[in-house]
Amino acid sequence: MARDPRILIVEDDAAIRRLLRAALSRAGYDVIEAGNAREALAAADIDRPDAVLLDLGLPDRDGLELIQLLRAKGNAVLLVVSARIDTAEKVTALDLGADDYLTKPFDTEEVLARIRTALRHRRNEAAEAECVEIGAIVIDLARRRVLRDGEAVHLTPKEYDVLAALARHPDRVIGHVQLLRSIWGPAQERNVEYLRIAVRALRQKLEADPSRPRLIINEPGVGYRLLAGG
Structure with a gap:
């Protein structure tokens, strides 16, 4: 039996992590959390998430650098969820390999819709749809x-x-x-x-x-x- 998609939340704000965990769990996802870059890299190695929700403002390493490190560890969908609204930051995140970029404050329904869409298209890409x-x-x-x-x-x-x-x-x-x-x-x-x-x-x-x-x-x-x- 196939397991539920696994989502890794990388966010140093505990209240935002709780909000995202509640929404993702209700939607049927298996949720894991990381409060900093070190925990995120360990979770990526051990738990092999299907998607990552990544905040850029982490206490121990800039999230832009983490995009490249996470990309090197697997093929998880990577969605940036950040308070940074500067266009240059968005461009850099996408060029480094992020699949999408949402700004805070966010609507949890939009986050769920973006995850569903990204996971569906990743499956389609894997099937090499012509x-x-x-x-x-x-x-x-x-x-x-x-x-x-x-x-x-x-x-x-x-x-x-x-x-x-x-x-x-x-x-x-x-x-x-x-x-x-x-x-x-x-x-x-x-x-x-x-x-x-x-x-x-x-x-x-x-x-x-x-x-x-x-x-x-x-x-x-x-x-x-x-x-x-x-």
Whole structure:
């Protein structure tokens, strides 16, 4: 019999840990806690969590550094839950390997929804899904083909590469730098205008109303998210 998904809460505030534990336990998750980076690394080794909720303001080590260390220990979904609202912090966390970023104060229902979505997509990634369907849009990653209402959509190579990068991680924010580096190369990783042009074209070709996008969502100053559902 499969065990319940295991969630590691890394948070130095005991009251927030209790709040998260209560919500996660009610939702059927197996919950473990760590109050600092040392405990978090030990729990990652021993308990092998399926997901980690990580606060960045830990007493013994900065959470940004911990992202890389946790990534090296396994393939757990990693969601940052932090009071830091600076855009640069969000970008750095995502570039280091975080799957998502929520700011405090948070709504526990949103935390649960983000965890469900991230775990579902991690399972899909493990299964190497070759086709992503979102409403009337079908993104065939194996054949590099995109359909809208059953009709082929012509995309330029760069437009397709942007869409495919987002489709491989639906509902996850992909940072500007990560997209630019992987598609245009390291020399262009700061040229966000290239990315804006490609996304604008994709919205014109795929969105029902490009002025009110519901498929490719902008996370200001951070990156883009292909919205597949919560």
